[in-house]
Amino acid sequence: MQTEKLQNILEAIIISADKPLSIEKLLTFFATEDLVNRNDIKLALSNLQQFYQGRGVQLIETASGYRFQTHQDYKHWVTRHWDEKPAKYSRALLETLALIVYRQPITRAEIEDIRGVAVSSNIIKTLQEREWIRIVGHKEVPGRPSLLGTTRQFLDYFNLKSLDEMPSLSEIQDIDKLYPELDLNMQEQKTTEAD
């Protein structure tokens, strides 16, 4: 099949899909007489990705495959489709998620140990309902507590192909970055810069 035609077909297929499509999955859209192989698809996808560079939409590859999505630079305008702003996650939830991401498989007690406070069951439940985490096994200690790990959906949500793409755990940080909500530029206060 002609390169340009293949690109257009893939563009039409992926843009009308409601989930990411892997190369294997994309192959099933073609019949033998279409004469399309994995490499053709790979090449066409990479051309398409280049083509959409710097535009309002992007073709990205996540853990489950390729999908089109709007570029984050324009979220300010795109979110006006909906009356409500997406919910902000609490720090407790994010810290719990961070521990599961970087220390998986991990038990709830281990999370509590590092954070120094109890983890509410609502946080675990919310993360499970979002399908970002799941129980991956049980620890062979008394009570056989669940071991928690992240899912492929988590990677898909955060535009990641694999956990390797997560930023590495940082070294010790300065305080302004750690407590942005407190506006701690203590000596000279910027008076009205907070939103």
Place this chain on the structure above:
Amino acid sequence: MQTEKLQNILEAIIISADKPLSIEKLLTFFATEDLVNRNDIKLALSNLQQFYQGRGVQLIETASGYRFQTHQDYKHWVTRHWDEKPAKYSRALLETLALIVYRQPITRAEIEDIRGVAVSSNIIKTLQEREWIRIVGHKEVPGRPSLLGTTRQFLDYFNLKSLDEMPSLSEIQDIDKLYPELDLNMQEQKTTEAD
């Protein structure tokens, strides 16, 4: 606003919209300080249309506004989304249908409000094509959204004479008793089934 930026924003807005958007409607996405007027939008849209000339998707203008659609030249391949679908509806579709059954007449926004996530226009379309739901009226609020209700065909499919024969809420909550043979090991099934 810079032409290219405006084009990207419009591209992102329209491609993530579930319905055609008129120029008036598109104008509402911009604030005064964005310095965008009708003519800027018209020009940007016409550039975008040109840009998508000869590609897998095109930006078309319908009676109610601008919408991206897959190019008909590639419908043969795009249609395989539906061939390929396992003979199973997504969770999202079932939940949407259930809400229409029990809360009719109901608008799409109300369904989204209860489910807490957006309902894709394809779900509504699939249910309409199946002739299980239909538009029964319009709610007199801004935008005059459609009110959805179930049809005769829906009742026929489930061999019901009327919706009265649907189980009541309390019966649903005791679903295990209602269908003892089910042995609700639905958890595993739920996780493998893509949405």
Place this chain on the structure above:
Amino acid sequence: MTQQSEPLPHQPSQGELPFAIVQGEAISAPPEDLYIPPDALEVFLETFEGPLDLLLYLIRRQNLDILDIPIAEITQQYMDYVELMHKVNLDLAAEYLVMAAMLAEIKSRMLLPRHEEVEDEDDPRAELVRRLQEYERFKQAASDIDEMPQLGRDNFLSDVEVIREDRQKPQPDISMQELLLAFQDVLKRVDMQKHHEIEREEISIREKMTHVLASLDGHKFVEFQTLFNLKEGRLGVVVTLMAVLELLKLKVIDMVQAEAYAPIYLKPVGSSE
């Protein structure tokens, strides 16, 4: 915002720096004359995710080296804050008190005379430092994760019109059980947010609402009485009436009557005259 009737009686020892700007208000570890709006104080104290977080803040605030914590001073400050939380009746998690005890213990051990050859690991602060450092890394990781672009918040899926071939596609089957399970799931989720009452009677009213709306569709006016089917019996008539009333309440239909005792007509709201 309610003004506290008396100044907070307790003064933390380090008063020279404002400890935060909360909702635009400077909160100092309070000077004599400052009245702290209790709400603002609560916001401030609630920003801590636990004792480690609070300790870390106290250390970082003074640019202290985490490896060389002046334990007596930090313990004092920590206790001040815990007391402050207690004063404003903030639900004080037990963990804060456990930490207080731990700090007190470290402090007392540090007061004991030490031998020259004592190694670093024997520093009673070592375990605390290790935990603080470990916690700090994940605190940072959490804010890094929050900044990563996320689907549904920063990026959105494409939703385009699909031109497809007009061929018969296989229609999935669904069972009543599946439908009910899906509904049960929605209900479970809704239960957590708000309570929705869905009664047995209501579904027949809702179905009737759909019927009434459908029979008004395309008509300018429909006479009220024609909506009732006497074959449905007394209950059917009542249900129809309730459906009409519900639709009126929702402002989906209008009811008009030219004069008293004249026939009553219904029409969809907004339909052209």
